[in-house]
Amino acid sequence: MRKKFTLLSVCALSVALIFMIGVAINAQWLNHLDDFFMENRLVNISFLTVFTGVVAKVATIGPMLIIFSFLAFFLWRKQQRALAIWCLGNLIFVSGVGYLLKQVFQRTRPEQVQYIARSSYSFPSGHSLLVMTLIGSICLIYFFMNKKMPALVKVGVGLLVFVIAGGRIYLGVHFISDVITGLCLGLGLTFGSGSLFYSYLHSANSRLKKAEDVKFVKWQTILLSMLACVVVLITGLSVFALKFYHSSQHAADSMYAPIERTGEVKTPEASEPISILILGIANDAKRKTDFRANTIMVATLNNQTKETTLVSIPRDAFVEIVGADYQDKINHAHSIGGPEMMIDTVEKFLAIPIHHYMAVNMDGLQTLVDAVGGVTVDNAFAFSAEGIDYPKGKQHLDGWEALQYSRMRYEDPTGDYGRQGRQREVMELLINQLLSTKSLFNYQKILAGIGENGKTDLTFNQMQKILTGYHTSLRKINSQQVQGEGFTGDGFTGEAGISYQEIPQAEVERVKKILFKQLNL
Numbered sequence: 001m002r003k004k005f006t007l008l009s010v011c012a013l014s015v016a017l018i019f020m021i022g023v024a025i026n027a028q029w030l031n032h033l034d035d036f037f038m039e040n041r042l043v044n045i046s047f048l049t050v051f052t053g054v055v056a057k058v059a060t061i062g063p064m065l066i067i068f069s070f071l072a073f074f075l076w077r078k079q080q081r082a083l084a085i086w087c088l089g090n091l092i093f094v095s096g097v098g099y100l101l102k103q104v105f106q107r108t109r110p111e112q113v114q115y116i117a118r119s120s121y122s123f124p125s126g127h128s129l130l131v132m133t134l135i136g137s138i139c140l141i142y143f144f145m146n147k148k149m150p151a152l153v154k155v156g157v158g159l160l161v162f163v164i165a166g167g168r169i170y171l172g173v174h175f176i177s178d179v180i181t182g183l184c185l186g187l188g189l190t191f192g193s194g195s196l197f198y199s200y201l202h203s204a205n206s207r208l209k210k211a212e213d214v215k216f217v218k219w220q221t222i223l224l225s226m227l228a229c230v231v232v233l234i235t236g237l238s239v240f241a242l243k244f245y246h247s248s249q250h251a252a253d254s255m256y257a258p259i260e261r262t263g264e265v266k267t268p269e270a271s272e273p274i275s276i277l278i279l280g281i282a283n284d285a286k287r288k289t290d291f292r293a294n295t296i297m298v299a300t301l302n303n304q305t306k307e308t309t310l311v312s313i314p315r316d317a318f319v320e321i322v323g324a325d326y327q328d329k330i331n332h333a334h335s336i337g338g339p340e341m342m343i344d345t346v347e348k349f350l351a352i353p354i355h356h357y358m359a360v361n362m363d364g365l366q367t368l369v370d371a372v373g374g375v376t377v378d379n380a381f382a383f384s385a386e387g388i389d390y391p392k393g394k395q396h397l398d399g400w401e402a403l404q405y406s407r408m409r410y411e412d413p414t415g416d417y418g419r420q421g422r423q424r425e426v427m428e429l430l431i432n433q434l435l436s437t438k439s440l441f442n443y444q445k446i447l448a449g450i451g452e453n454g455k456t457d458l459t460f461n462q463m464q465k466i467l468t469g470y471h472t473s474l475r476k477i478n479s480q481q482v483q484g485e486g487f488t489g490d491g492f493t494g495e496a497g498i499s500y501q502e503i504p505q506a507e508v509e510r511v512k513k514i515l516f517k518q519l520n521l
Helices: 002-024 028-039 046-059 061-077 081-105 126-144 151-171 176-196 198-210 218-255 332-350 362-371 399-407 416-435 437-453 460-469 505-518
Strands: 274-281 293-302 307-312 318-321 326-329 356-361 375-379 383-385 388-390 393-397 454-456 477-481 485-488 499-502
Touching (some): 002 028, 002 081, 002 176, 081 198, 126 151, 126 176, 126 198, 293 416, 307 416, 318 499, 362 416, 416 477
Parallel strands (some): 274 356, 307 477
Antiparallel strands (some): 318 326, 485 499
16 A cells, blocks of 8 residues: 555646646646636635635634644544654645745736635645645545545545635636645645655554554654654744734734825736835934935845845935925925825936835834844944944944934035935845844844834735745845935025035936836836
């Protein structure tokens, strides 16, 4: 039987691999197969939709952990301890493989109408993967216990697979290829692990029948202990990942502030460049009514060049304020019309599309720097700000120190341009810190800081997409500064006595050329 298990596992995993390759290369045969089933699915039948939606909840990680825990407890009480540990360990192992594949492939969900709306999506189908893991585990448990599966159980598990797998296609939440890959992967991995531990599981049951007080030999005890440790480790990691996921979603929901755009701007796919307007808002715990954007940066992420471009725009740049019908300092656009007007103004100024925005106030910057353990800056010259001395050279700063470091401009010989340079420096260091592994252990502080002090029109799913799809682009950051020439308003050009920055057309064209290249315009 071991050979049969191995053969079944190899065949199932081979089918899953073929479909994974098809998804990776966007194979035409796969698209035709998916389209055929999507175009010929049943029309929406209310009671069937509700039924399949309810039954599908069984094949989610929470209920499955409960079901497998009961199975393991039952087997343990029956002195089938090897089967109990294998049963629970296999579920966690298969779930982990499914989660990794979801992150690797990042496949786009079907675009047709879904009978039940779903916000999450995975390749392969997680429901199909888990239900086949359950069915395969039940089959192997009956086999290793030398018991025949009752006809009623066979009918029950068959219907369960049909309803959950078929329901994914009927509801329109998965492609047929997602479902087939999930079923084959769950079956292949389950029977593969059963084959791998065949001698151990089979011999343990045989010895149990001979003597109730059977003792495992040394190597079996070691193997069982190692497996138990792996199960505990993976369980802990799974709990941490689940908690991290929910905390991230909560923070994203608290930040989410959609805006009305004058034109439709579609979020690009991961293979296409994306632009994000980053705003540092002047308000904080003390200045709650100051909504000027003192930091204005355009970030473009390009997966083809594997590069992120960070462009700083002077807050005093004298530009047309779109929607206000006059020229003024660009940072006033946010005070007048919020992120909508600021986006429209930047788009007009640089002639590029802005796909999303993210605004963080001063308290948020301080909290973020503290959450990642501080940043190490390389100061170009010695100065003092808010009673803090900043010597020339490298130095490690906490949140409050980094905030004052990035805000100082009066002692800087280059004025606001020097401040913008320090702001980009702190931003780059923050990005590198946030992408580091050690930030995972401070994720609660990071998420809390962002959630309380930030606003964005990015949904939680879109944030995940950027972090996973553009991760390599964030490793290389190219900083650019829009350079202007200072002038004082005379009442005709600008308000009398107010300082502005006039951006020469040649400078605008230089920056536009860089951004056009990064955005493939």
